[in-house]
Amino acid sequence: MASPLDNLISHLSRLPGIGERTATRLAFYLLRTSPAFREGFAQSIQNLSQIHLCSQCSTVTDKDPCAICTSHVRLHDVICVVEKPSDIYSIERLHSYQGLYHVLHGLLSPMEGVAPSDLRLPQLFTRLSQQPPKELILALSPTVEGDATSSYITKQLAPQTSAGRLSITRLASGLPIGSDLEFADQITLGKAFEARTRLS
């Protein structure tokens, strides 16, 4: 029978990026924290079982609709489309986006056999027809799959955009801020040239 400490170390070292040494260090740290902190920590892990998908935007939530979908201070006429729930956390950390989200839970990939119906794309189109927003921001990764998904969405919504009822935008691609041009890959550099912006 393993000791509580060994048991904790074995659980911690199952987490990604945490080896046995780090797990040991974390376990000894936890041993020095207050019982109240540990109780809250354990509870927060157990409470993950309350999490399901928001029926409106498909993000992970313990309420339905989620806190973002029901927020009165957010803009309900802008929807940002993301691949996965954790992307919402990345964007929320910016504290600058004020609209709603829609999580696809994947990207289109003919190579891997991921079709529109495998993603939350039907739900997106239903949502857009029921509550048409002014802007749809495609915040998908600048990869083959991300681009394919963006193209598909844009094509499906062509009637709305050409009628001027909906504006579809996507995140800019280019050189990462603080990076050295010398180390930029050819494709990124090419995109950065194409999408160059006027300074004055």
Add this chain to the structure above:
Amino acid sequence: MASPLDNLISHLSRLPGIGERTATRLAFYLLRTSPAFREGFAQSIQNLSQIHLCSQCSTVTDKDPCAICTSHVRLHDVICVVEKPSDIYSIERLHSYQGLYHVLHGLLSPMEGVAPSDLRLPQLFTRLSQQPPKELILALSPTVEGDATSSYITKQLAPQTSAGRLSITRLASGLPIGSDLEFADQITLGKAFEARTRLS
């Protein structure tokens, strides 16, 4: 009221070396693990409250005496003195040491006012007089405090060692294996020269 996921992220980011981004990544990973794994993980955190110090060697344990002190396959006439319980984990990972341990819970430091009675030194001397081992290995860090503590222990046990009843050893200092001599600090290099060993 924070969501279960936010609550977990906030607990994870309180751990040393884990920032908000890593905490988010870990929380989403945990969300994908089985409820059974999460239950075991939560339980292992809660079970830390069962941990106390072994009355014989002062390490952290849920039994008393601890599993090492009561082991029938370990050598009971060799005691390795360490600064803290986690040092035992470092040494046990080697799978080569087979003796017992004694945890001091700190090192002597006149500068910071740490005296022998602040550490588990009285307990060490009592233990040595009741069950005298053949060898005492001082596995303390090669620092001013570690050296001071080693000297103090050696001095206190002079009667036993000069009578040939006890052998006191300490871990070797020198160049770390795989390191480049060019980057060794002066003191380490000096010690390595002093403690040079014959090749044939």
